[in-house]
Amino acid sequence: MNPVFQYRGGMLFCEDVELQSVAEREGTPCYVYSAAGIRNAYLQYAEGLAGIPHHICYAVKANGNLGVLRHLATLGAGFDIVSGGELYRVLQAGGDPAKVVFSGVGKTREEVEYALEQGIHSFNCESEGEIALISALARRLNKTAAIAIRVNPDVDASTHPYISTGLKEHKFGIDIAEVAAVYETAAALPGLSVQGVSCHIGSQLLDPAPVLEAAQRLLGLIDTLRANGINITDLDLGGGLGVPYQPHESAPDVPGFLARLKQLISGRNLTLFLEPGRSLVASSGALLSRVLYRKQSGQKHFIIVDASMTELIRPALYEAHHEILPLRESKLGTVVADVVGPVCESSDFLATGREVANVMPGDMIAAMTCGAYGFAMASNYNARLRPSEVLVDGATWKQVRRRETLEDLIRGEQNEQNGTA
Ligand code: LLP
Secondary structure (H helix, E strand, O other), X not given: OOOOEEEEOXXXXXXXXXXXXHHHHHOOOEXXXXXXXXXXXXXXXXXXXXXXXXXXXXXXXXXXXXHHHHHHHHHOOEEEEOOHHHHHHHHHOOOOHHHEEEOOOOOOHHHHHHHHHHOOOEEEEOOHHXXXXXXXXXHHOOOOXXXXXXXXXXXXXXXXXXXXXXXXXXXXXXXXXXXXXXXHHHHOOOOEEEEEXXXXXXXXXXXXXXXXXXXXXXXXXXXXXXXXXXXXXXXXXXXXXXXXXXXXXXXXXXXXXXXXXXXXXXXXXXXXXXXXXXXXXXXXXXXXXXXXXXXXXXXXXXXXXXXXXXXXXXXXXXXXXXXXXXXXXXXXXXXXXXXXXXXXXXXXXXXXXXXXXXXXXXXXXXXXXXXXOOHHHOOOHHHOOOOEEEEEEOOEEEEEEOOOOHHHHHOXXXXXXXXXX
């Protein structure tokens, strides 16, 4: 089991905090994150890359809570953003804009201007139209925009089709076979410093071999570009390393992967950028929930809990597996059940046909490995209030986001009786 979540005396702990007491005081559903777990995951990257020029740019999309961002900023992280909103979050959390890379296939004019004004490190560009826009806006603002071009290296990341991105048929990046010409065009545009090559081939990769394969292809491209007079200084390999969600899965060998990367780029005069999201935060998060009801339909058992697809959509969207653990070990054995939420959708489940603790109404459970793409993908569907979030550090914990209120639900809406406002 994950070292930051452990049973002690029959009770589930996060670090030195007993989660039943958090659930009782904070209410449910509630996300809990471990500061130590995030720190350990970050330090694994930082130590693995020590000695070479690098930036670890945490992918904010995985978990953009200000408490999490501030924790990572304090550890020295940079950030990978995909929207102006994520840049705003990073700045609010004290992140350094000079360590920010801006990814994404559809940056708007307003977002590019905001990023230029804030002085981010660079843009990972995905199309010729985007490069032309950044050039024009940088010129107008009298700035030089550093850019990398996101290359599609055409390697198969062998992950879930919804989160694989590195094949020719995907919308991401520019085909490696065609990108040299795009570099030539970009290098001739004003307002740009064309200095990087980037890629991101997919997510939840338990085997890092495809990333190393992509790295090799990108290094070949860098040689070609440099021979053509384009001075590439940055290599960005994106994120993508996975975490074990199921007991039989094992984590990728992060130190081994980083050692291999270091070997590949040593002596090449490059700064390495990585954009890990999930692998920094997923295993450090759990979603706490209370059992509302039990019911049986024929042979089928349902455990109805107060968390749903609005807090954790991954099971519905990707058939993702999250372990379901009781906060107090059950004396009633186990049951094979569907663990479902209150939302009016058949796809509203946290687990189906799963052998879980035989928990009863009032008992608390945790969905594990929810630190990434959990709260970040939460919604207000069915007018549900988004849950609170808590950060544990040692024996203490603090709320880092309050539960939403009914007033939050209608903020920004017009409510006049006659006509519009
Ligand atoms: N960089 C870029 C350009 C990305 O598109 C992503 C993730 C990352 C970095 C971070 O990847 P990570 O290290 O977290 O694998 N919602 C899905 C995951 C979508 C990932 C999208 N891109 C899920 O819940 O599994």
